[in-house]
Amino acid sequence: xxxxxxxxxxxxxxxxxxxxxxxxxxxxxxxxxxxxxxxxxxxxxxxxxxxxxxxxxxxxxxxxxxxxxxxxxxxxxxxxxxxxxxxxxxxxxxxxxxxxxxxxxxxxxxxxxxxxxxxxxxxxxxxxxxxxxx
Amino acid sequence: xxxxxxxxxxxxxxxxxxxxxxxxxxxxxxxxxxxxxxxxxxxxxxxxxxxxxxxxxxxxxxxxxxxxxxxxxxxxxxxxxxxxxxxxxxxxxxxxxxxxxxxxxxxxxxxxxxxxxxxxxxxxxxxxxxxxxxx
Amino acid sequence: xxxxxxxxxxxxxxxxxxxxxxxxxxxxxxxxxxxxxxxxxxxxxxxxxxxxxxxxxxxxxxxxxxxxxxxxxxxxxxxxxxxxxxxxxxxxxxxxxxxxxxxxxxxxxxxxxxx
Numbered sequence: 001x002x003x004x005x006x007x008x009x010x011x012x013x014x015x016x017x018x019x020x021x022x023x024x025x026x027x028x029x030x031x032x033x034x035x036x037x038x039x040x041x042x043x044x045x046x047x048x049x050x051x052x053x054x055x056x057x058x059x060x061x062x063x064x065x066x067x068x069x070x071x072x073x074x075x076x077x078x079x080x081x082x083x084x085x086x087x088x089x090x091x092x093x094x095x096x097x098x099x100x101x102x103x104x105x106x107x108x109x110x111x112x113x114x115x116x117x118x119x120x121x122x123x124x125x126x127x128x129x130x131x132x133x134x
Numbered sequence: 135x136x137x138x139x140x141x142x143x144x145x146x147x148x149x150x151x152x153x154x155x156x157x158x159x160x161x162x163x164x165x166x167x168x169x170x171x172x173x174x175x176x177x178x179x180x181x182x183x184x185x186x187x188x189x190x191x192x193x194x195x196x197x198x199x200x201x202x203x204x205x206x207x208x209x210x211x212x213x214x215x216x217x218x219x220x221x222x223x224x225x226x227x228x229x230x231x232x233x234x235x236x237x238x239x240x241x242x243x244x245x246x247x248x249x250x251x252x253x254x255x256x257x258x259x260x261x262x263x264x265x266x267x268x269x
Numbered sequence: 270x271x272x273x274x275x276x277x278x279x280x281x282x283x284x285x286x287x288x289x290x291x292x293x294x295x296x297x298x299x300x301x302x303x304x305x306x307x308x309x310x311x312x313x314x315x316x317x318x319x320x321x322x323x324x325x326x327x328x329x330x331x332x333x334x335x336x337x338x339x340x341x342x343x344x345x346x347x348x349x350x351x352x353x354x355x356x357x358x359x360x361x362x363x364x365x366x367x368x369x370x371x372x373x374x375x376x377x378x379x380x381x382x383x384x
Contacts, residue, residue, distance in 0.1 A: 080376070083372070083376075084275045087275050087278075087279060087369040087372070087373070088274075088275055088278050088279075088320055090137065090279075090282075090362075090365050090366060090369050091278045091279045091281070091282035091316065091320075091366055091369070092278075092282065092313050092316050092317045092320060093136050093137055093282075093313050093362065094136075094137075094317070095137045095365075096137070097137075098137060098138075098259055098262040098263065098365060099262045099265060101365070101369065102262060102263070102265035102266055102368070103265065103266075105266060105368075105369070105372040106265065106266030108372075108376060109266065109372065109375060109376060109379065112376055112379050112380055113379050116379060116380055116382060120383060136358075137361075137362065137365070138358050138361050138362065141354050141357055141358045141361075142354060142358070144354075145350060145351060145353075145354035148350045148354075149348065149350050149351070152350060252354070252357070256357055256361065259361050260361070260364075263361070263364050263365060263368055266372075267368075
């Protein structure tokens with residue numbers, strides 16, 4: 001007994017056709033890698049129609065979600081380094097302005113929170129997807 | 135330059151005005167100090183203040199030294215004074231009480247102004263330390 | 270594993286500053302003692318060298334010496350104005366170093382969070 005094609009929709013109505021199921025004999029779900037599913041589920045706002053080949057969607061500037069994440073982690077390292085330098089200067093008494101350190105520390109804190117939240121949401125979304133019944 | 139510059143700058147101002155206060159008090163205390171005519175009269179004390187260059191140093195003010203007024207004073211006729219010479223004159227200091235009282239007020243206000251600058255700076259620094267506290 | 274170079278430097282600064290506060294209180298208490306020379310603490314020079322060389326800071330490495338400023342007639346050279354300023358500034362720097370250390374702990378904590 002054949003089952004009709006099943007289409008899964010994720011999030012904002014983007015469709016992914018997963019092929020045919022045939023009593024478990026053959027499984028013709030196209031091999032998509034997990035990050036592809038992830039980026040499609042989270043990052044795409046294009047609202048494009050379902051295609052068989054899954055492509056990582058890009059935003060207007062041409063970067064994917066993975067790029068954005070890597071970039072924000074790099075930025076975070078810079079901010080943390082600045083905050084550390086200022087803290088060392090504050091310890092030895094060489095700091096010129098108190099607010100310089102406070103601003104650097106707040107920026108590092110917010111950037112860390114942002115990256116951690118993105119990471120957590122991405123993991124959550126991944127887990128949600130993995131839990132979906134096929 | 136240290137982190138909390140305003141404190142040491144105003145502190146130097148406080149020290150200077152306190153020394154100024156000391157000098158004026160010294161003058162007022164000795165306003166009736168007589169001397170024999172062949173000796174020096176009590177010389178009025180002045181404090182020489184010098185600004186510490188802000189660009190290269192820490193800023194503020196320092197006492198460059200003390201200066202003294204004239205040693206001649208005024209010759210006052212006072213024959214009953216044990217220090218008087220044959221003609222009955224003694225040498226009194228050439229200090230004007232009115233000027234000294236004015237200087238006293240100036241020194242006091244200067245001292246208080248520096249204290250007020252310190253307390254405002256401390257408030258400002260405390261506020262800066264609260265930046266991002268409740269993030 | 271937890272304490273990195275910055276945290277050790279801040280810890281060293283905190284102990285140096287609290288020593289300075291103690292010495293300043295000692296000076297103010299002895300403001301009328303004849304022959305008393307004011308104490309001065311210095312931990313910044315050693316700390317700056319250690320930071321520049323990249324070595325770990327020693328905690329409690331502040332040295333106390335006697336000030337050689339001009340004395341009054343009773344041999345005492347404690348200046349109340351300077352001591353007040355030093356006490357205020359030390360308090361502010363202590364708060365700043367505490368805030369910096371707290372900031373580092375917060376950063377680590379938020380990175381470890383999974384919620």
